[in-house]
Amino acid sequence: MGDSERVSIGIVGASGYGGVQLVRLLKHHPHAELVYLGGDSSAGKGFADLYPHLGHAVDLTVEAIDLEAIANRCQVVFLSLPNGLACKMAPTLVEKGCRVLDLSADYRFRNLETYQSWYGIERDDAEVAATAVYGLPELYRDRIREAQLVGCPGCYPTASLLAIAPLLKQGLAQPESLIIDAKSGTSGGGRQAKTHLLLAEADNSLAAYGVARHRHTPEIEQTCSDLAGHEVMVQFTPHLIPMVRGILATVYATMRDPGLVRDDLLTIYSAFYRNSEWVKILSNGLYPQTKWAWGTNLCYIGIEVDPRTGRVIVLSAIDNLMKGQAGQAVQCFNLMMGFAETLGLPNLSFYP
Amino acid sequence: MGDSERVSIGIVGASGYGGVQLVRLLKHHPHAELVYLGGDSSAGKGFADLYPHLGHAVDLTVEAIDLEAIANRCQVVFLSLPNGLACKMAPTLVEKGCRVLDLSADYRFRNLETYQSWYGIERDDAEVAATAVYGLPELYRDRIREAQLVGCPGCYPTASLLAIAPLLKQGLAQPESLIIDAKSGTSGGGRQAKTHLLLAEADNSLAAYGVARHRHTPEIEQTCSDLAGHEVMVQFTPHLIPMVRGILATVYATMRDPGLVRDDLLTIYSAFYRNSEWVKILSNGLYPQTKWAWGTNLCYIGIEVDPRTGRVIVLSAIDNLMKGQAGQAVQCFNLMMGFAETLGLPNLSFYP
Amino acid sequence: MGDSERVSIGIVGASGYGGVQLVRLLKHHPHAELVYLGGDSSAGKGFADLYPHLGHAVDLTVEAIDLEAIANRCQVVFLSLPNGLACKMAPTLVEKGCRVLDLSADYRFRNLETYQSWYGIERDDAEVAATAVYGLPELYRDRIREAQLVGCPGCYPTASLLAIAPLLKQGLAQPESLIIDAKSGTSGGGRQAKTHLLLAEADNSLAAYGVARHRHTPEIEQTCSDLAGHEVMVQFTPHLIPMVRGILATVYATMRDPGLVRDDLLTIYSAFYRNSEWVKILSNGLYPQTKWAWGTNLCYIGIEVDPRTGRVIVLSAIDNLMKGQAGQAVQCFNLMMGFAETLGLPNLSFYP
Amino acid sequence: MGDSERVSIGIVGASGYGGVQLVRLLKHHPHAELVYLGGDSSAGKGFADLYPHLGHAVDLTVEAIDLEAIANRCQVVFLSLPNGLACKMAPTLVEKGCRVLDLSADYRFRNLETYQSWYGIERDDAEVAATAVYGLPELYRDRIREAQLVGCPGCYPTASLLAIAPLLKQGLAQPESLIIDAKSGTSGGGRQAKTHLLLAEADNSLAAYGVARHRHTPEIEQTCSDLAGHEVMVQFTPHLIPMVRGILATVYATMRDPGLVRDDLLTIYSAFYRNSEWVKILSNGLYPQTKWAWGTNLCYIGIEVDPRTGRVIVLSAIDNLMKGQAGQAVQCFNLMMGFAETLGLPNLSFYP
Known part of the structure; x- marks a missing residue:
């Protein structure tokens, strides 16, 4: 990918803490372009109404969730939703060719029975789930590179x-x-x-x-x-x-x-x-x-x-919220896109 | 002890957090009378200069540490000092008839070698130390009742x-x-x-x-x-x-x-x-x-x-600072004096 | 009132922060006896289910709000409710002879129009409201002593x-x-x-x-x-x-x-x-x-x-929550009952 | 200045909170190169011993303060010291051609008598002080651009x-x-x-x-x-x-x-x-x-x-510590160097 090229990115569930971290990180990522923010209760609101401190940097409006539209506009989709929702959306997005990173628990388990017994949520997407890779780069770096669907780890x-x-x-x-x-x-x-x-x-x-x-x-x-x-x-x-x-x-x-x-x-x-x-x-x-x-x-x-x-x-x-959530998702995104694993991610904290 | 009688009490090391808890608790204890506050760096200062919020309730001045004077004025002495100081004072106070509660580590160990190896402090008061009781009332209630010297537990x-x-x-x-x-x-x-x-x-x-x-x-x-x-x-x-x-x-x-x-x-x-x-x-x-x-x-x-x-x-x-330090010391004091174990000790927290 | 006599007390709205402060204070008040805790959403729950740390001291169950029953059982009623609710209850309680302390804004204003314009709540209890005394003892001590209805100040x-x-x-x-x-x-x-x-x-x-x-x-x-x-x-x-x-x-x-x-x-x-x-x-x-x-x-x-x-x-x-709310209400209660103004109220904070 | 050129920078007083902010900011500044960290009590220590979380990014050792050496190695010097010390160092550094940004109060006052009466510190550097510019870019942007000595504002x-x-x-x-x-x-x-x-x-x-x-x-x-x-x-x-x-x-x-x-x-x-x-x-x-x-x-x-x-x-x-201290100093530095005022400075907070 050339220096000036950017991957078009959507975030579904942008209004929560995971979403706002993703927005912040991807705004500063040299190869990412945020083109879609989706939400349910916050649909129709300006993102800056939810997080006014970002008003000078983000002028997107949260849109209702329409998978077709998302797939048309986004190469990569981050799902940042409560457990049990990503598994309703990811199959469609994957089928339409998006690469998907899910921040919920839905795609973390190789054995869906384990998921079902601990989370109490029925699943009918076993086939797609079987293709998901657990997004812990330090252990599964190579598989993440090739993945179309990544289940990002819990914090x-x-x-x-x-x-x-x-x-x-x-x-x-x-x-x-x-x-x-x-x-x-x-x-x-x-x-x-x-x-x-x-x-x-x-x-x-x-x-x-x-x-x-x-x-x-x-x-x-x-x-x-x-x-x-x-x-x-x-x-x-x-x-x-x-x-x-x-x-x-x-x-x-x-x-x-x-x-x-x-x-x-x-x-x-x-x-x-x-x-x-x-x-x-x-x-x-x-x-x-x-x-x-x-x-x-x-x-x-x-x-x-x-x-x-x-x-x-x-x-x-x-x-x-970073290595434990959104930061790690961006790290996986970097791997999936062939970027340096450190791209767009802060490595010096403010102290104190 | 009659309803109106009060035990005369001294606190050595009154300026620290242990000290101020003791002062607060004993001010509200129906059978305690604070007659002496001792300190080193704070000697000569009014206690209310150290803790202005107590100015309306405590008008004692912190005095220099003089074991003879303390023993003359106090039936019971609480020592709230850094490790290694109580063991220089307790033997004298005990000998002069005071009952002593030490909040430091000095009298917690039956085996002084253990103390010396973990705390790096030499001791020459083995005889007195051997009489000390570990002040955890739930386990050593009866022995505390009879003790003249109590080593109050760490938090x-x-x-x-x-x-x-x-x-x-x-x-x-x-x-x-x-x-x-x-x-x-x-x-x-x-x-x-x-x-x-x-x-x-x-x-x-x-x-x-x-x-x-x-x-x-x-x-x-x-x-x-x-x-x-x-x-x-x-x-x-x-x-x-x-x-x-x-x-x-x-x-x-x-x-x-x-x-x-x-x-x-x-x-x-x-x-x-x-x-x-x-x-x-x-x-x-x-x-x-x-x-x-x-x-x-x-x-x-x-x-x-x-x-x-x-x-x-x-x-x-x-x-x-309470059950982990000063409160427990007062609980031991109650046992030593034959009072109800709960006397003068708060049992309802403020919440939130 | 003799040393052993206690005033029967009810608290309506016991589950909030104002309520739990009142419960804590009145449990330790020498002349108060909590006989009734009332609530809406929490009716039927044990108070200790709401505040487990008080389980060893309070075994009352929150009851549904029944003004008749409250007036039968309580000499004094504390109302600790959102604005606009006390004004629906106080008139009945007052009429039935209870002395009432309201912690909301309902009875703080001499001019009900001021209340209505700032709070947007219509009122039809002007007659009773006119008898209310503003419960700031340092300024209105004498009037509080005689009051049947006290509007406790905001924090x-x-x-x-x-x-x-x-x-x-x-x-x-x-x-x-x-x-x-x-x-x-x-x-x-x-x-x-x-x-x-x-x-x-x-x-x-x-x-x-x-x-x-x-x-x-x-x-x-x-x-x-x-x-x-x-x-x-x-x-x-x-x-x-x-x-x-x-x-x-x-x-x-x-x-x-x-x-x-x-x-x-x-x-x-x-x-x-x-x-x-x-x-x-x-x-x-x-x-x-x-x-x-x-x-x-x-x-x-x-x-x-x-x-x-x-x-x-x-x-x-x-x-x-104390002088700014529940403590001040108890101070007013003391005045109304002819008790010492300081009765049952803490005057030494824990520090730090 | 070309894209790859970097200004050589020294920080005197690197071990405090002002210092560590400067280090963090300048490490990520595209045109800055940290070549010297100076301190008094921390001289001889690795900066990563003071702030271990920066160990992977900063391998400089804090050096004793030697103005001659500093001037030889640094084009720009940030002074982050207690009040009354910068005024002993800045004249020499200025004379040797360094551009100096002082984070203390020493160069904030046009009238040294005001400084002396509020800070109680005698001054003998009136001539240099008279050349100092108050480093609030929003009000004194143009003068900061030309300044050799900037007194950065208090928080x-x-x-x-x-x-x-x-x-x-x-x-x-x-x-x-x-x-x-x-x-x-x-x-x-x-x-x-x-x-x-x-x-x-x-x-x-x-x-x-x-x-x-x-x-x-x-x-x-x-x-x-x-x-x-x-x-x-x-x-x-x-x-x-x-x-x-x-x-x-x-x-x-x-x-x-x-x-x-x-x-x-x-x-x-x-x-x-x-x-x-x-x-x-x-x-x-x-x-x-x-x-x-x-x-x-x-x-x-x-x-x-x-x-x-x-x-x-x-x-x-x-x-x-940023706009109120180190960030503003870097903003001034950008102006002094002819860089964009926003260079190297974060503009999106982490939230929450």
């Missing part, structure tokens, strides 16, 4: 899997020992008004939720099983943190070889992510702060070994 | 041990499987100005610290070993949360009997804490929010069982 | 009027120069889920709203006019602050006598509030932090004079 | 003056009526650890400070006087807000012509800032949220007119 699975992958791939950990204690800012709950996400409720407080039954569990397990080469079950506990953005995953695993020290693991992780510019392994016993990743597509990983207990503790920090 | 150990105790005491969990992922507000770091505790640094961010080497580890292990009847090692990971007060401990343990369900554990926990008014077991699959405990001496405990993994997950929430 | 008017009253009453300021720049935590917006009050939206941000047209303006002006003895118009600008509780009002006024210095004003304010235990005048050029008032019924006032401009700047801090 | 003056300038320039407001009620996040206090800026102290609280005597007052007045054509005194009150970044200035002024309506003012403001891409005038009665400007160099301005009082209220929001 928690992204942080968790990037922390876990080298352990399982290299056989360093006992898979059944995996515990992921994850912490997320409240923006992960979306822009829909819910009482427990009010500042008055959530600020200066902290709680776990979905213990032993959060829907991101089977998604994490699917890729863990891939990596280990056999079925793996993990313990996954999410917590709501009084902050806007960011996820920290604290991963515990019992090492197969209790003689490994931190430097061994740092070497292994650095090698594993040698070609992954968005993953930064912290040396010197540093642990990541989520704020370091704020507004970037980065994942920072810190590692500690406890010789007393024989466990490794891996800490992984991302911006849940 | 993390309080939240952790209350979550763990029934598991180990009843032999429900495999001790070596214990993982404590703990989260604390920044007030736990004290009032001393430190860059990483600035709002600009700590707000809207999240990080682990002291992984595999935090000093509260041996303190947790000491009581866990008591409960289990043999040496227990735990995995303990603290995290700094962008909020002022509160600790949530998320405890993971593999159950000995994987057939236990949540109701079994709720029954066991409720029975275990039957006589402990400050511990509330949440039914119905509720998990505690730290804000529920804000400004109270309560510990809320929620329990979940994961039948897929055979683990129990226990969630325990306290106010780190 | 902003409370903070503003306590700052302004001495200026106008003593003729120190030019009334037309009054500017109130007010800042509030988000709990003032209530527990109803609204997008702009989500933590993700409101945290780490700051904005004005309702500039030149906020409904608390005529309420402030009504009392200012009382104090000045003639019609006064004020400039009132509220701002939403990323915190849960607290209001700070920054009041600007041009002094009639530019020769006055800060000490003059401190003396005048201290005298004005001599008998008002809930108002604390800060000396020494201290300005209040809202956190000092957190969870208390206190109002802290700081004063500065600018000799360059001839203006006085008064800073007044309250907890918007 | 509060930036937000205040952009709100006020059209009023005074067009004679719309009575100058003596100007009141600026300003609110800032705590990052304005710098990275130096101070107790009152701890999260535990500043979070969930709000207070004014420096009432009637903040040092930004004379700086605001200097430019107001320029605009009005005669001496102007303003009332300026800063407040500390529990958030990291952002300033909101709420400006009150009595209009000379009380018949003006909001649309008149919107037209006037839009015309005034016609050529200023960094200032956005909000239509439709929108008021700015500080978060909209987070991480950008933008200033959002909202306007309201109160026909009842004859006042105009102007609301202006910036990121205090």
